[in-house]
Amino acid sequence: MYPPSRKDFISLTLSDAHSHSYNNGKHRRQSCWRKWKQLSRLQRSLILLLLARYSYLDCSPIQASHRSGKLKSRLLRQGHMWGQLWIQILLWWSPKDQTYLFFLNLPLSWRGAMIQADQASEPPPSANGKEAAAPQAPADSADPLPLDGRTEARLEAVRDAFRHAWKGYKDYAWGHDELKPISRTFGEWFGLGLTIIDSLDTMWILGLREEFAEARDWVEKELSFDKNVDVNLFETTIRVLGGLLSTYNLTGDQLFLDKAKDIGARLMPAFKTPSKIPFSDVNIGKGTAHPPRWTSDSTLAEVTSIQLEFRELSRLTQDPQYQEVVNEVMKLVHKLPGKHDGLVPMFINTNSGQFTHKGVFTLGARADSYYEYLLKQWIQGGKTEDDLLEDYLQAVEGVKKHLVRQTGSGRLTFVGELSHTRFNPKMDHLVCFLPGTLALGAHNGLPGDHMDLAVQLMETCHQMYKQMETGLSPEIAHFNLQASDGQDIFVKPADRHNLLRPETVESLFYMYRFTKDTKYRDWGWDILESFNNHTKVPGGGYTSINNVRDIENPGPRDKMESFFLGETLKYFYLLFSDDMELLNLDKYVFNTEAHAFPIWPSPPK
Template sequence: MLRALGAAAAAGGMVATTVGTASARGRWGPVADAVREEHLWAWRHYIERAWGADHIKPISGGREDFFVEGHSVGLSLVEAVDTLWLMEADSEVDRAVRWIVDHLDFDIDAPFQVFETNIRMVGGLAAAYHCTGDRRLLERAVDVADRLLPAFTRSPTGLPYRYVNLATGEVSGPETNIVEVGTYLAEFGVLSRWTGDQRYYDLAKQAMRVVHDKRSELDLLPHDIHAETGEWRNRRATVGPPGDSYYEYLWDGYRLFDDPELRQWYDTLTDAILAKQAERHAGLLWFPQVDAFTGEVLSREQSVLAGFYAGLLAESGHVAEGRAYHDAFTAVQDRFGVIPTSVDYTTMTATRVENALRPEYADSALALWLATGHEVFRERARTHFENMVATSKTRHGFAALADVTATPPSQGDTCPGYWWSEQMKYYWLLFSDTPRLDYRDHYLSTEANLLRGAKR
């Protein structure tokens, strides 16, 4: 999401006034120090036990592939570079960049998920380039993006296939969803800007156009679609997965590239969501899943991933609704300590009890703090951080939780790559007032990759 102090204020919010003040640094500096210490402690374990692997297994100290078994591409270290840079851990940035330059090779004869490869690898490398200025990182980002392009160019509709073989360009997986066809514009757009090659932006935007133009008469979007026929595969509309980042990238595309058409699409869909999906239960604002063609409520389960929407609403001028939605997830955090993957908000019971180190609540806390300047969002994020350390820290890193309702919460032997990019960066930016970020004008992607606002 695009983070800009003053942007929300212009749309009806308040400008944060605490960034950079001595009193704020004095109060939050120790929390920032703790965030950095935990991040670098985990990083040292990754170096010692899983260097170059996609993931470390934090309980056993083993290694884990993410995209394709037997083909790690250094996912965790690519995701970590801009976070380390923002933390001024420059020797570790240099270490990671050396590995990327010396060892990262995308000529892999295997199918990679296009969406995940884009937000994680294209975005991670682009952010590393933006922070360091090392053009070798931009070359790697362009290389992998070019290997993803057949997913778009070989589709009869312009909606990308889910998978592409990085060595051969063979595509597969036409049964897809609006997230996996519509979350490219930020990463592809900055590549177009930095290289002068407009193909990236045009292909990403065209896929978003196809989805928008197929909206229902209620201006709502089902989430499943077929890349070859362009036909909907279901009727269910949601702001959670797999609908979430499509809406995010409409707003982000408008703010990053000053594209008014994207703003029009975003406003049309957001007005419909607020009018036809939002409801209050026990005084809290929620967004149930509804039939996109009739508006009938289909489910009142809420995914932890939907928590991002509170921040998106605030950034796009709907500050009151964004705060109200964050209040709802705060009630869940207060109840469970760590937010489960999904809850039935009518009973406040967990319907999926795991939590894979999810960052969306902290993401929205950052967005709302920037939009309003209210310290309550830092307080909420500190609780989120402290609860993560208390429940997920283990022998060699931080572990996803298998059951947040157990006493103590039970852990699983995995640490997702986004942990290095997302919530640790959100915490750091909330508490550190780092001089390396332009707090007034910067951009974090859906994976929290910093693509604008690095102060070198």
């Protein structure tokens, strides 16, 4: 029995900071009450003040309504500021015995509140029996970085966001393609459970083993491609084939490779065209393919942004047919007339194999990932395919020559569009993939001015968020080339929606990995907070919104795209992670849906 004066307190034993084994040595025991009594009156007063401050922040009604968005953001920032001061108090209290590590290891939600024990991350793969391990760091890797309280809080915030999105999907849309979180129902596109497949590798990377096990069980027991349904070749390749291949590479689980082989074989009829340029749509049950109902054209992005996935399928299956058909497409496009200093038109005809709608050049929708995949195929193949590198370098020079401009007031650099020699100062949010791609190229030995342009464009993409009332970017921004009114960015009413897209966060991830400039992490954190403030739906899920300029009523669109879990949240997690071996960019290349494939070793010279 404890003496009466101490009956409400117990001793707490803490293990050594660098060991997870239990240590019951007497010299390690510390009574919380004794530690408290050893503090000076000033120290105790400061701690009590901080606790009171946290209690106020946690109990405040900022969660009650989206209409308090500005107040909420301010309080959240204050909460994190006080959180850092609290950590400093803990360091001051116990720098020698590292008692503070106990407190820093308590996971935090994005609001700064403590997470319950059953909400914490699952155990590492080794604790789950036969479960395959994620990629291991090389033997000569450095010692683990010391735990950073803010870093762990941000990582846990991403896990929280994923859990919330997953809860909505599981409760109201399980097995279907997409969640409609407002109406609490589902949307169907191909009937392939897109959200599950797109999210598999994200769950693995985030360490969400329970959710991953649920998804794997569905893939094993419910996922069937033997159905009479037309699917889009491009979307199915990047989301389904890409998701399955990436998950196989991360886990080593044969189930995912078997499913990838099944869907890959069912997509092959799309390539049976007179020109070898694939049709856009294929019936995976009947084995037939066709162009869209309204045209015989395919978009350039659709036919040139499936190569990473089919090449990887050939590598894993040792069946060359998949790589051969997509390599043939790239060879044809490489030789085609109609380019403009490396820039390509948006459409290509599946009968003639020629460009159509010539004279229109953009890095936005229908063309964007062509440029991305030129570089990434070159990297994936061990930097041996010179035609891909040549086309990429010419395209970057064409972008700089014809599409890059600066605003008249703030000198923001942006990438516009060209329509028959007429320049349009319009940039899709999709174009915000470009800073990351340019940085990736520079990292792989391409000209240094690519990185200079990446830095400038990254600032512009950041401003597309920062200058909006909700802190979220519109789908399309227009830029002011004049210096008269001081406004750099304006948004037309039809372009004010936000679809939870990943491109800016993706580029922030690349920029931080290559520069270690923490401002890119801070910009990403601001975006995550804005998603939580304006798109998070009570009960589960996140929704796209209609108006990023209306903080009072952003107008939910009732749709959560699969790429929010497959790309956006994954790139947030990688941005905030200190583990540079987690999908090391010298070992992996990402497809345009954020699914990672190993870089092939270069052949000996």
